[in-house]
Amino acid sequence: MEFSQLTPYWMEFAAIATLHFFAVASPGPDFAVVLKQSITYGRRAAIYTSIGVGTAIFLHVTYSLLGIGLLIKTTPWLFQVFAYAAAAYLVYLGWGALRSQPMQLPMDNSNMPQEELSLNHISGRKSFFIGFVTNGLNPKATLFFLTVFAVAVSPQTPMLIKSFYGIYLAVATGIWFVFLSLILSGSKIREVLTHNGYIFDRIMGVILIVLAINLVWSA
Template sequence: MYFPDLTSYWIEFAAIATLHFFAVASPGPDFAVVLKQSISYGRRSAMYTSVGVGAGILVHVAYSLLGIGILIKTTPWLFQVFAYAAAAYLAYLGWGAIRSKPQPINIDEVEKTNRSPDAAITNKKSFLIGFVTNGLNPKATLFFLTVFAVAVSPQTPIQVKLIYGIYLAIATGLWFCFLSYLMGGTKLRSLLQRHGYIFDRIMGVILILLAANLIFNT
């Protein structure tokens, strides 16, 4: 099996990595969901959600490599379906957060939630929340359509494009895991959870606004 010399693609890779850094660092649905998971359920849940976000990148890599990205780009109604599905999911998460109610909490309970495998949300569900959020994220779709149409040469072998995609998935997951680690600290989380239901409601409003933004800008 032929495998191309990667040394000739460093400039292309550097351009992709730079674009990705600015894209992943800008606030969006992925950041909002990871932040909510971190405060609501703790560092462990946020980590699994972050891994799910990174894995969701592979969805965009797959359709880009299969040429489906071109179909999406040239079929406006199909892109709208993606956008509306993402908006509905974000609105669903936002509505659940808005309905959050006050509940007593102390630092011991926070620590128990961070450690316990029987916490309020399973690892699988946390992962799926991140995976679905990114997989349906039109922002990620636009990023990949742009990258594979502009930054990546049509002559770049599919093996190299696959390496790019794997890098983007890993880098995205690591970035959000890092944020999860910072935001999921017991002291910070305890401080925020003193009025956690207010924070949840604010995050709920933000998620619904993101959903509305997707609808009105699609």
């Protein structure tokens, strides 16, 4: 496909990118879980979680392109089941956060990297899984992609172009949350979170449970 043939799709892409920016920047389950990972486990875990969130975008893109999204949209009870599953997972994460306890740090930690001051550890695989499931079960993400591919993307747009849109959305989402992970786990911010992490963790637990209640209420 020549460059001149891509010209008609630049405005379409710009609309999608703009919608995506406002959607990904608004606080929601993805932001809450990345913040929680930063507080509890540090930068590495938060980055893996962010990559999981970005990778889950491919799931939404796939069912939207295959038309399964239309089935979810036209079948209310199926969407409700999806929302309840997401709410249950958020409650699970929130309850775990509410049980967070103050960290017991070693007495001699002057020479330890700030990232190692936390005694909480989690594998990269589990962190990735948390991010993937959180976004994959996020009904807001489902609604966003149903809207984008049904309204902003023309039916005449070639599948190759639509696939490019999907790749962009996944990569842009991952980059955004990795950026947030780097900011949240910066030395000064991390120091505050390390000493008061259990307080922030419990706050995040409340937020996650509130988000779950809101999902059930609006389903």
